Amino acid sequence: MGMSMGGAAGGGGRRRHQRGAVMAEINVTxxxxxxxxxxIIFMVSAPLLTVGVPLDLPQTAAKSLDQDKEPLTLSVQVSGKIFLNNTEITTDELIPKLKAITEARGGTEERIFVRGDTKADYGTIMKVMGRLSSAGFKRVAxxxxVEQGG
Known part of the structure; x- marks a missing residue:
């Protein structure tokens, strides 16, 4: 009878000091x-960040250009207003501001994108492009x- 109690007491002591194995796995959930x-947040917010001056651009089947840095964009609205990136400017301010920006960026070899609304006056767009050309800006696009369908 004494032996059975000693066996029971010894078994209880072993269980109390046993611990589970250490888990070395990382929970990635x-x-x-x-x-x-x-x-999801970035997918929803990305289109909101690219909105500039609202224009109804014409559609073509041409491919887009690859570009390293943020381009200079001139936008011409239906009302005849001209925007440099998102800032409204007059035709008289156009060349001095562009020259200042391109000098800060490294010269007149900067590509300038001209965006014109489909209903904008053709003469206004050509006036902007003529001023760019006469000021020495040769890389105007x-x-x-992109044309939808056919």
């Missing part, structure tokens, strides 16, 4: 959840949207 939430 919370990280994946955070990444998916960030992906017209911006269109």
């Amino acid at each position: 919370p990280m994946v959840d955070v990444m998916l939430v960030l992906l 017209l911006v269109t949207e």
Whole structure:
């Protein structure tokens, strides 16, 4: 009878000091959840960041140009207003501001994109392009949207 009690007491002591094995695996589920939430946030907010001056651009089948840095964009609205990137300027301010910006960026070899609304006055767009050409800006490009369908 004494032996049976000693065996029971010894078995209880061993169980009390045993611990589970250390887990060396990383739980990536919370990280994946955070990444998916960030992906959704950026997918929703990205189109909102690219909105500039609202224009109804003409559509063509031309390919887009590859560009390293943010381009200089001139926009001509239906009302005849001219915007340099998102800032409204007059035709008299156009060349001095562009020269100041391109000198700060490294010279007149800067590409300038001209965006004109489909209903904008053709003469206004040509006046802007003529001033750019006469000021020495040789890399001027017209911006269109990709043609849908056919």
